[in-house]
Amino acid sequence: MNEKGLFLSLSLMVLLLAACSGNNAGGGDNPSMAAGQGAGGHDGAAGTLGGSGQPPAKEADAEAAGRKEGDGEQSGPVKLVFATVNPSAQLKASVKKYESLHPNVTIELTYTQTEFKDITSQEANIEKYITTTNAAMLAGKGPDLLELDLLPVDKYANRHLLADLNGLMEQDVSFKKSDYFANVLDNSEIGGGLYAMPLSYYLYGLIGDSGAIGKTGTQIDDKNWTWDEFSDVAKQLAQKGGNTTVLLSSPDYLLGEMVSENYPLYVDEANRKAKFASPAFTGLLQRIKTMFDEGIAEQVERSAGKGSIATYFQDMPVQSLSDYLYVMDAYEGHAKLYTKPHMPELGPGGYFQTNQTVGINASSPFKEEAWQFIAFLAAEEAVTVPADNTAVNYSISDISFGGFPISRIAYNKQIEQARKAGTVSTLPNGPADGVTVTADGPQLDQLDDYLTGAVHAVGKPSRIDEIVSEESEAYFKGQKSAEDVAKLIQNKVALYLNE
Incomplete structure (x- = not known):
């Protein structure tokens, strides 16, 4: 493997850091905010959000803002409060652009952090955002719009604290779902409702050395394989090829x-029941331990210090077009993106994780206006990171302001530009600092298939992940049984x- 193998390993850690940083948005000093952690497939820190029920009625001063919801056309200016942890330069620029196009709308960004200092301060700001937003939402108050990447979307939805965006989409004649990656939107729903609109998303897959795999003669049907079939393939590769890992x-x-990828198998969110004490989960623990005991799988921590390791696959997210093209140059240019194996109970298909998710407070008197701004953000074609991200004092959230745009139109324009230029530059100040990579036509064609074939939502970090990680360590060290x-x-x- 060439030097990019190190980047592949580091990318795992970068994504985790990015997730903890709140991606591109955040929360505010404003006491009208609320909280949790996690999103997508499962929720985060719950606090007092367990159970279900209706939220308290919000006594919003809608008339002072121009009109009450349902009154028809507004009679005055509208002010939308948008709560984030740390708004990116791109979000700030989008707000200014939207306000210039809609003079009657003002968008106030409230947030807890102005710049990235260190991990400790970042964690404190995240906790502040979670706590204040949670309290406000439970009180029937809170912002009109809120960034949900760090909040418990499932629990908010169960308590009817968020507006179902599907209804607003249907009412919006200018919104065409065909212009977006509908596979991501449809599989981001909770109980039939879409409560968090992703502005972008990541792909999860295996980066494989197709050249080395081809030499072994091993046949791989990555569109349909299960983890049991992957284990069989792994044994064949280890026996036939030159790589032991x-x-x-x-x-x-x-x-x-x-x-995270198979969350419904282990947690019944609707009935608040865990399903870890099962043969399926103990079998999963045993399968993973066997892979590492036999040397079929190799520890990231051990490999990162070697500079190079002969391995057929690396498990990692693909966070953007430039990221994809960069890692495709690994394995001396023989890299290929493989769909991750699936559990038989969930069926085949690729995996994705939503990013930059935005929701609307169910108590907001300006849901339609809030939706129009979300639709603007989702359709925004200026999806590249703004120029000021190249400054020395960038925030960690600016690094992770990426992903594949939820807008197919924006994505298609990215692809057209890449094909025309023949190259793409990676993000400045990122793990691959401003590197120019080749935009290979066949690789771009393959990427589109994986983007449209991603149907399994990967949940974001939560307290459940922490519990699984903390308790499973004793098993992997041989201290306790599965x-x-x-x-x-x-x-x-x-x-x-x-x-």
Whole structure:
């Protein structure tokens, strides 16, 4: 493998750091905000959000803002409060542009952090955002719009604290779902409703050395393979090929990925029940441990210091077009993106994780106006990171302001520009600092298939992930049995779900 193997390993850590940083948005000093953690497939820190029920009525001063919801055309200016942890330069620029196009609308960004200082301060700001937003939402107050990447979307939806965006989409004659990656939108729903609009998303897959795999004669049907079939393929590759390591990852990371990717198998969100004390989960633990014990899988921590390791696959996210093209130059240019194996219960298909998710407070008197701004952000074609991200004092959220745009029109324009130029530059100040990479036509064609074939939502980091990681360590170190660990996880997750 060439030097880009190190980048592949580091990308795993960068994504986790980006997730903890709140991506591109954040929350505010304003006491009218609310909270949790996690989104997408599962929720985050719940606090007092367990259970279900209707939110308290909001006594909003809608008349002072121009009109009450349902009164028809507004009679005066509208002010939308948008809560984030740390708004990116791109979001600020989009607000200014939208306000210039809609003089009667003012968008106030409220947030807890103005610049990135260190991880400790970032964690404190995130916690502040979560706590204040949570309290406000439970009180029937809160902002009109809120960035949801760090908040418990499932629990908000169960308590009817967020507006269902599907209805607003249907009412908006200018919004055409065919202009967006509908596979992502449809599979981001909770109980039939879309409560968090993703402005972008990441792909999750395996980056493989297609050249080395081809030499072994091993046939791979990555569109349909399960983890059991992957284990069979891994053994064949280890026996036939020159590489002894098949997968570059780590036990806790791989377990966390599998739980997040197959969340419905382990958590019944609707009934607040955990399902970890099961043969399926203990079997998963045993499968992962066997892969590392036999050397088929290699620890990321051990490999990162080697500079190079002969491995067939690396488990990692693909966060943008430039990211994809960059990693495709790994393995001396023989890299290929493979769909991740799936659990038989969920069926085939690729994996994605939503990014930059935005929701509307169900108590907002300006839902239609709020939706119009979300639609503007989703359709925004200026999806590249703004020029001031090249400044020295960038924030960590600016690094992660990326992903594949939810707008197919914006994505198609990216592809057209890449094909015409023949090259793409990676993000300045990122892991691959402003590197120019070749935009290969066949690779771009393959990428489109993977983007449209992604149907399994990967949940974002949550307290459940922490519990699984903390308790599974004893099993991977040989200190406890899989059954004992599964029971501990079952009990702790059950307590969390019913807090």
